Amino acid sequence: MNIVTRTFRSLLGVTLVIALTIPSNSYASTPATQSNGPSDPHEVENFMDGFFRRADVKTMLVGAVVAIVSGDKVQLNKGYGYSNLKLRSLVDPDRTLFRVASISKTITATAVMQLAEQGKVDLDADVNRYMAGVSIPNRTGTTLTLKHLLTHTSGFDYTDGTEDEGDPSEAPLPLESFVKEQLPTVVRKPGEAFRYDNYGYDVLGYAVQSVTGKPFEKVAANEIFTPLGMVNSSFALTPNVQSRMATPYDGEGNPLPQYATIPSILPDGGMISTGADMARFMLAQLNGGKAIGSGSSILNATSINAMQRLSVSIHPGIPGVGYGFESSYPSLNNGQYVVDKSGVSSGFQSHLWLLPDRKAGLFVALNSTRDAKKLRAALIQAFMDHYYPKTNETETLTPLHLKRQQLQRFEGEYSDLRMKYLHYGITAHDDGLTVNDSNGEHELIPIEPLLFRDSEGKLAAFKEDDKGNIAYFSYSKADSWSERLPDRKLYADVPDNHPYAKFIYYAQQQSLLRKEEEPAFRPEETITRAEFVGQLMTLAGDPLSNEPSLFVDTNNQRYASEIQTALEYGIIKGTPGGRFEPNRPMTRQEAAMALTRALLIGLGSAGAVPLEAELKGDTDPWAIKGVENVVARGYYGPEVVKDAEGKVDYRSKQPMLRQEAAAMFYRFP
Known part of the structure; x- marks a missing residue:
């Protein structure tokens, strides 16, 4: 059975999903007392050297490059640690290349703004005007514009493609082919709601390519990198680029092979750069688009200000998103106006942190994902507390009495x-x-x-x-x-005091039962394997496979696409005869294993490492890890009770009931 392997693209962005919980007691604060900021190169270097000497930082670091700028000068461009642990190769801030992942979006946004300045695109016009051979389906009646794509408010049903890391030796997938193959549909009114949108930035890159008649990577190189002197930056993984890449390391410290992106030119996250080059880009952003020292310019000041204005926010008191930039960690702003962009890909993390009013900026790139989010946050906090500390001049937030x-x-x-x-x-x-x-x-x-x-x-x-x-x-x-979510519609057999009521109505509100609309829920009936997988993949929210069913007994199933998608992800397995047995009741241990496999490949926010628990009762050996994981994470309803010793009889071999599946999905992730 040939299976198309897929991974959850959302896993790549998981480190920027949950906002830092560092306390913040103010918003729209009075600016901090004037500071010289990072203005002395020797002092800046001493400060940063001290940070990387910290014992806690050493345990998190493999290799890093840090660039700090202020005014029109580079105050620091320095490597720390190793680009390759085995070879003991040090990070060279001028030559060692890092993937900067989603920081690429700032380059893509810059390219779009250049076309807007030239009158070649209108940010408020229908994006389909700028998409050669592509028309994005739109069910809303509201025009989708470039501005919506720039601010992650497209209203797409899917915003993350299945962009697995590719083999550099394989034939590249062109951007145009990727855009057409992954084409989403506008299902929510554009501009209405914020949802981080990787695919939207790939659409923007394709629009740049269509309007200019040149490959996106050539536009980025000729119109942005070359004018700024970013001679080592690229969206293309050429042999020369690959030879200078820092070795990426995973969260366990294991080296990863160098990889290509899919598509091979990825406007939303494929840029490769150095500390020196990113310093040049920061200086342009902080100096009205001017390339310091050359007299050239990539944008005018009006366009730069538009990019850095966080124009989309749920409330004026909470920073939002601009064109390519956002406010990821407002609790670290210390009362300053900050725009930033983070980047996460396999084995690499990065962060670009700008204070436009102070004309100062910080860039860091790491070649390991081990505690990388924690390290980035610690670095930013140290930088802000040292150069732009909080003051007492913060606005007190008085509680509002509401009945x-x-x-x-x-x-x-x-x-x-x-x-x-x-x-x-x-x-x-x-x-x-x-x-x-x-x-x-x-x-x-x-x-x-x-x-x-x-x-x-x-x-x-x-x-x-x-x-x-x-x-x-x-x-x-x-x-x-x-x-x-929509208000619930009562089932005749699920009153409010039913022990599984909140779980069952959650499944209804999440549309997990959309293919089973009936006046009764039948909570104590068994759930079939097809129904369980169908509900799980609906909850996952990823695009469903267009591949034909590989199981011989699922072709005419109402959940055929969900079952095929779960197979491609590795969440389910079939029998040696190529059957899935969709109508057979799902056992509790089968359900536990399916959910654990989903976690292992990136679905959910609980983490990929299975947890352990004390079990009693009968569980098949192949399912023990899955059952332990589900029990340890509490993915169950009132049917599971721990004994006096803390052990659990999960009743692994019994069929799972519909009410129990609802509880499992409610507790997840």
Whole structure:
């Protein structure tokens, strides 16, 4: 059986999904007291050397390059650690190449803004005008524009393609072919909601290619890299580029092979660069688009300001997104105006941090994903606390008294727009709101009609629709908002006091049961293998496979596409005879293994490492790891009870009931 292997693209962005929970007790703060910032190269180097001498930093580091600029000067461009551990090769800040992943979006946005300056594109015009041979389906009646793509508000049904790391020796997939093969549909009104959009930036890159009549990578090289003197930057993995790449390392410290992107030229995340080159790009961004020292310019000041204006936000008190830039960690801003962009790919992480009002910037790239998010955050915090420390001149947020009746409008179940399996249950009480999510329970206190604050000072906000109803929520995720799910429709056999009621109605609200619309839920009936896989893949939210069914007994199944997709992802397996047995009841141990495999390939936010638990009862050897993992993570309902010794009889070989599957999906991830 030949299987097309797929991985969850969302895994590449998982480190920027959950916003840092460092307390922040203000918004729209008064600017900090004037600081000289990073203005002395010797002092800057001493400061950064001290940071990398820290014991905690040493445990997280393999190799890094750091560039710091201010005014029109490079204050630091230095390598730390190794580009290759085995060879003990040091990082060369001028020559060692790193993948900067999604920082590439700032280059793509720059290319679009250049065309807008030249009058070749209109940011408010229909994007299909600029897409040679491509027409994006749109069900909304609202025009999709370049501006929507720039601000991650396209309304696409899918925003992450299945871009596995490719073999550099294989034939490259052209950008045009990729765009056509991965074509999504606009299903939400463009401009209405923020959902981080990798595919949207690939569309922008293809628009640049279509309008100019030149390959995107050539436009980036000729119009951006060359004028700025970024002689070592590229979107193409040529043999010369590959020979100078830092070796990437995974979270366990294992070296990874160099890889190509799919497509081979990837506007949303394929750029490769050095510390020296990124310093030149930062200087242009901080000096009105001018290339320092050459007299040339890549953009005018108006376009630069437009890129750095965080024009889309759920609330004025919470920083949003601009053209290529965003505000990933507002709790680290220390009252300064900051725009930034992070990048995450296999074995590499990076961050670009700009303070436009201070004309200062920081860039860091790492060649390991081991504690890389923690290291990036620690570096940014150290930089900000050293050069732009917090002051006491912050605005006090006074609680706003709202009656419980006024707060009830916010109640409901909310699902993340990018990762729908991440959900928030919100209930009102006399003093505010209670939010239940995968991180526990949180209390929100109102400080404005649509703005709230938790006990740590982190802000949350809601957005109304055009009728004044609550439609969206933003709290602990930096890369998308959450939508309010439809009100539940009562089943005759699931009253409010049913022990599985909240799980069952969650499945209904998430449309996991869309192919089974019936007046009764039948909670104590067994769930078939086809139904379980169909609901799991609906919850995953990724595009379904267009490949024909490889199982001989699923061709005419209503869940045929979901089953084929799960097979391609490696979530399920068939019998030696090529059968899936879709109508057979799903056993509890089979369900546990399917969910664990989904975690291992990147679905969910709980992490890929299976957990262990104390089991009793009978479980087949092939399923023990999966059952232990599900039990340890609590992916079950009231049917599972620990004994006095903390052991669990999962009843592994029994068929899973429909109500039990609903509980499993509610608890996930």
